[in-house]
Amino acid sequence: MPLSLPSDILRKSSEEVPDWIRAAPDLTASIVEKFIGSRVVFYPGAGTDSGAIRLFGSSQNSHCFVHADYSHNDCGRNPKGYRAVRRSVLSAQMLTKLLGWRDTHPVSDGGHLGRKYRLRALWVIFKRMKSFDEYHGAEYLALLHMQAEAICVFRNLWARRGRALHAVVLQDHGLGGNCTQFGRESPLYKLASDNGALPNWLLVGTENTEAWPGYRKVSKPDHPAGMHGNCSSLYLRARS
Numbered sequence: 001m002p003l004s005l006p007s008d009i010l011r012k013s014s015e016e017v018p019d020w021i022r023a024a025p026d027l028t029a030s031i032v033e034k035f036i037g038s039r040v041v042f043y044p045g046a047g048t049d050s051g052a053i054r055l056f057g058s059s060q061n062s063h064c065f066v067h068a069d070y071s072h073n074d075c076g077r078n079p080k081g082y083r084a085v086r087r088s089v090l091s092a093q094m095l096t097k098l099l100g101w102r103d104t105h106p107v108s109d110g111g112h113l114g115r116k117y118r119l120r121a122l123w124v125i126f127k128r129m130k131s132f133d134e135y136h137g138a139e140y141l142a143l144l145h146m147q148a149e150a151i152c153v154f155r156n157l158w159a160r161r162g163r164a165l166h167a168v169v170l171q172d173h174g175l176g177g178n179c180t181q182f183g184r185e186s187p188l189y190k191l192a193s194d195n196g197a198l199p200n201w202l203l204v205g206t207e208n209t210e211a212w213p214g215y216r217k218v219s220k221p222d223h224p225a226g227m228h229g230n231c232s233s234l235y236l237r238a239r240s
Contacts, residue, residue, distance in 0.1 A: 003220040006203065006234040010061035015039060017063055021140040024086040024125040032098050035142060036157060038064040039166035042199070044150030044182050045069055051223070051232075052169045052203060053079050058137040062166055065143045066157065068150040081132035082141065086125035095121055101156050121146045151188050159195035167201035168192075171230060172209040184210040202235040211235045 020034045027035075039062040043052050046067035056062040057079065078084060095101045101119070122145040128137060146153045158165055170182050182188045189212045192198045204211045206221045207230045216238055221231035 003218065006055060006219045006222050006232070007059045009219050009234055010056060010059035010201075014060040015063070017138055017140050021063055021125060021142050024127070024140075026086065026088055027090065027098060027123040027144070029098055035064055035144070036161070036163060038062075038142075040064045040066055041167045041169065042066045042154065042158075042165050043068070043169040043171075044154070044188060045171065046145075046169070049171075050079050052167075053141060053143065054137075055203070055222075056167065057141050060134075060138045063138050063141055065141065066153065067143065067145040068148055068153040069145075070147060070149055079126060079137075079141070081129050081136050082126040083129055084124050085127045086123070088123045090121040090123060092119040095119060099156055100160075119146075119148050121148070150182065151191060154188060154197070155191060158197045159191050162196045164197050165192075165199035167203060168199045169203045169232075170209045170211070171205040171232075182209075185213060189213070198237060200237050202237075203232050204235055205230040206233050207231065214238050 018034070018038055020031065025031050041052050041056050041062050041064070043049070043065065046052075046069050053065055056065070090098070092101070122143075124143045124145070126141040126143070128139050157163075168182075168188075172181050192212075198212075198214070202211055202215050204217075211217070212235075214237060215235040217233050218236045219234035221233050223231055
């Protein structure tokens with residue numbers, strides 16, 4: 001039996017927009033808990049790639065996203081068909097207070113740029129424009145874009161809490177050494193596995209990345225994510 005596209009598979013388990021997103025709230029302590037407890041898609045090393053937002057948002061499978069990249073403090077332009085109705089920059093001090101964040105010192109970019117970056121984040125609530133209908137995507141989307149090292153983001157938001165993610169995007173571009181390698185038995189996989197934080201889904205680059213152990217491919221390749229036009233396939237966690 002031929003495999004389906006990732007969007008067709010994800011659409012089968014779509015969800016309604018969480019009520020709290022509709023109010024386009026600031027990121028407060030109570031919203032943090034609602035956000036982390038939602039279906040969150042985590043994209044380590046995202047750069048300015050909004051492909052995962054397009055895929056999971058258009059299928060209405062998820063409405064919440066966390067991007068992590070130490071060299072960018074923005075997610076690029078708004079996703080097609082959306083406008084920002086809430087946009088807030090969060091400092092290291094604010095993140096420490098809201099998230100109980102640790103590791104607030106400057107972090108290295110891995111050496112390929114020879115610079116360091118101070119922790120900060122961008123919180124955005126997007127609303128679908130009136131000229132686009134529900135077939136284009138969800139009415140609201142929430143994004144937390146962290147200018148921070150991805151494994152540190154994962155440790156602070158999920159591993160320390162023993163909370164599992166909904167999905168993780170794996171694209172090993174290899175531009176920053178080991179700190180940008182997230183596939184196979186990477187430190188990110190080991191951290192998730194050791195702390196009960198393994199996601200249900202992986203979206204894996206087919207040309208440059210190997211899936212984590214314990215996941216099986218369930219879709220044909222498509223182009224929903226990847227800064228360099230890489231195809232991606234959807235993987236589902238195998239249940240024992």
